[in-house]
Amino acid sequence: MGITKTEHFTDEQNELAILAKAIGHPARIAIIQHLIKVNSCVCGDIVNELPLAQPTVSQHLKELKNAGLIKGNFEGNSICYCLNEEGFNKIKGFFQQVNTHLENRKNQCC
Amino acid sequence: MGITKTEHFTDEQNELAILAKAIGHPARIAIIQHLIKVNSCVCGDIVNELPLAQPTVSQHLKELKNAGLIKGNFEGNSICYCLNEEGFNKIKGFFQQVNTHLENRKNQCC
DNA sequence: TATATATATCGTAATATTGCTATATAAAAA
DNA sequence: TTTTTATATAGCAATATTACGATATATATA
Numbered sequence: 001m002g003i004t005k006t007e008h009f010t011d012e013q014n015e016l017a018i019l020a021k022a023i024g025h026p027a028r029i030a031i032i033q034h035l036i037k038v039n040s041c042v043c044g045d046i047v048n049e050l051p052l053a054q055p056t057v058s059q060h061l062k063e064l065k066n067a068g069l070i071k072g073n074f075e076g077n078s079i080c081y082c083l084n085e086e087g088f089n090k091i092k093g094f095f096q097q098v099n100t101h102l103e104n105r106k107n108q109c110c
Numbered sequence: 111m112g113i114t115k116t117e118h119f120t121d122e123q124n125e126l127a128i129l130a131k132a133i134g135h136p137a138r139i140a141i142i143q144h145l146i147k148v149n150s151c152v153c154g155d156i157v158n159e160l161p162l163a164q165p166t167v168s169q170h171l172k173e174l175k176n177a178g179l180i181k182g183n184f185e186g187n188s189i190c191y192c193l194n195e196e197g198f199n200k201i202k203g204f205f206q207q208v209n210t211h212l213e214n215r216k217n218q219c220c
Numbered sequence: 221t222a223t224a225t226a227t228a229t230c231g232t233a234a235t236a237t238t239g240c241t242a243t244a245t246a247a248a249a250a
Numbered sequence: 251t252t253t254t255t256a257t258a259t260a261g262c263a264a265t266a267t268t269a270c271g272a273t274a275t276a277t278a279t280a
Binding site for chain 3: 025077
C-alpha cells in the first residue's frame, strides 16, 4: 500500500511520528542546526546555506512549519524563520522517557 | 527524483536524519513505547501488540535495528528485542543542543 | 528425522517523498 | 505604476515507504 494506518494508533503516537519524520531528513537537520546557530534568519539565508534549489528548500521549510518545529514571520520583503518551542517540547517528553528507561534498566536487557 | 542528496550533507546530519526517520512512524513509536514498558520481549509479543501483520512488524523491527535503536537476540525459538542505547545516545546530544538553545534565547526570535 | 513454532524475506500494489523547472504571488523599491 | 526581490506553488519524474500474502528459514520439540 504505502499508506500508514494512522487510525490504529493513538493520537500521541501519530503526533510523535509526524515530528520525528519531519526531523528525519538531512536538509531539515541542517536547517534546524543553522537556526540554532544564528537564532533567526530570513528564508534566503537558508537557501544560500543549503545545497538545494530554492523551491526544494521552501518545501522543507513548509514541512518543518507544518510539524510545528519552526515559525516564520514576515519581515519586510522576506520571511524570518526561527525554531518553534511547541513542537520540540512535544518530543522532549518522549526522549526523556527513553532516557529514564535506559538509565534505570541495568542488565535486564536481552 | 525522490532521492535524498546525502552526499551534500555532513555524516552527522545524515546519521541524525536516519535515526529520526526511523522513529518517524507510529508503529515504530509504539514498538519503542512497548519496549520501555516491558523492558524486553520477544518479537511475537510485539506482533500481538500492534495492529499490523507479522511481516509488516518484522519490517519495522528491521528498520529500527538497522538504525541502531533496538537490539534483537535469539532466545530459544524466538528473538528477544530491547532498546539499544547506542542509537538513542546519538540523538540525545542533538535534542540537548535544541533545548539549550531554546532556553537561552529570550525574545530574540522573529 | 518429522513437525511445529517463530521470524524473516520475496514480490508486489498503493501511496508518499524528494527535487527540479517553470511559474505565480506578494511586498518593497524605483 | 512598473520593476525588482523574496518566497511559494504547480506539475512532474524518479525513487522510497508501507503493507500484505505467500513463502522461506531456523530453532525447538516430538
